[in-house]
Amino acid sequence: MGPDQGRPAARLLVAEDEAPMREHLLAQLAQQWPEAEVVAVAENGLDAWDAFLEHEPDVVFTDIRMPGMSGLDLATRIAGFVPDGERAPRLVFVTAYDQHAVDAFERGALDYLLKPVEPQRLARCVRRLAQQVGADEAAAPGLAALRERAAEVQRLRWIKATVGRRIQLIAIDEVLFFQSDSKYTRVVHREGEALIRTPLKELLGGLDPEQFWQVHRSAVVNARAVAGAERLDADRMEVLIRGSEERLPVSRAFMHWFRD
Template identity: 40%
Template structure:
C-alpha cells in the first residue's frame, strides 16, 4: 500500500487535500500531517513514505529546504506561490501544484505518481530557465533527539560517520543519527569547510588538530574537541601533505 505525508501549516488545507487524495486514490495511506518544516523533515526521515506533499512556506524549514535534505524522496509541492517553481524542479520535485487545486489537476498528478513519472521535461526546463541551478550548502540538520526533533547547526558538526543503516552526526557533546547516506550528504556540504577523508567519514576541516601516521603508514586524524581519532584512507592522504 503506497504511503504519503502532507505538510502544511494550515491544517484545514491539509485535511482537505488528504480527503481529496483518499477520494481519488483509495489505496494511498496518509501517515502524517505535520504543520511545520522541522517536524515534516523528522517524519520523512523516520517513516520514509513513498510520497510527500509539501507546502512551500512553513515555519522552521520551508518546503524547498526539506526537499534538498531528502533527495531520494518523491516530492509534490502544493503552494499558492508560483515564483518557486524553477527552484522546485531543481530538487526532487515530481510535480508543482498551485492552490486552489482543481480536481482535474490533482488527478493528473495522481496518475503521474502511480506511473512513476515526473513533470514533462519541457515544462521543467521552461520553469527552470528563469532561475539559477546552484544550491546553497545546507546550514542545519533536523535530527531525532529522545522524543523531540532537534535542529543542529552545520557549524557545530565535527564529523559525519557512516554506520550500517544510518549516518552519525557528531558534535562536541552529542552523537545524533540521520538516514541520509554520505554520498548524498557530501554534495550538499560546503567544500571549503568539510572534506571526505575515508569512505565512511566526512570531517570539518576546522576541527582537525593534526594528522599522524603509525609505523605501518596508516594515517589518523586527531580532533580539537573530541578524543577519538578518525581514519584516513590512502586515497585521501594527499589532502594533508601541506598541513
C-alpha cells in the same frame, strides 16, 4: 495470496502548516488515491524532515512556505539524503503562489499544485505518481541538479557556545559529533564539549553533508572522526569515534553510510 496483497500502492507524507488546506488535501487524496496510505502529516518543515526520516515515504506532498524550513529547503535536504543509485521519493509542491513553479521543478518536483487543489488537477497528478512509484529508475526527475544546488548552500564555519560567562568559538572541523536531547544540542569536539540551544534539525542546513553524516535522528557525526562501525545485529549498528570512548547508535535509515 500475492506478495503485494495488503500493501498500499504508495506511502505518502503531507506537509502543510495551514489546517484548512491540510484537511482539504487529505480529503482529496482519500478520494483520488484510496489505495495509497498517508503515513505522516506535518505542520512545519522541521517536523516534515523528521517524518521523512522515520517513515521513508514514496511521495512527499509539501507546501513551499512553512515555518522552520521551507518546502524547497526540505526538498534539498531529501536530495542530499538519498544515496546515489537508490530510489528517491517523488516530490509534489502544493502552494498558493505560482511564482515558485520554476524553482520547484528545478528542485526535482514531479508536479506543482495550486491551492485549493482541484479534484481534476489532483487526479492527473495521482495518475503520474502511480506510474512513477515503483518504476525502475532510482532517481527522481531533477535530483542531480538538486544535489548540485545543495552544494551551494553557505556552510557553518564556527559553532558559538556559551560556557559559563564566556562565548566559546568551536571550529566546525574540530567537532567530533552533535547529539541532541529535548532542550539542547551537545557539541563534542577535540578539546571537550559544550551545549547549545540550536536544535540539531536547524544545524543540519549549515553542515556539509559530505563531511557531517546524520546517523540517527538525534546524532550527526563528523565523517573524518569515524574510526569504524560495529554491527550489533541485523537492525542495529554503532559508530566508533576517534578521540572519544562514546559509541553512537545508527538508525536503519542511515546504515547506507557504512555499506561496503
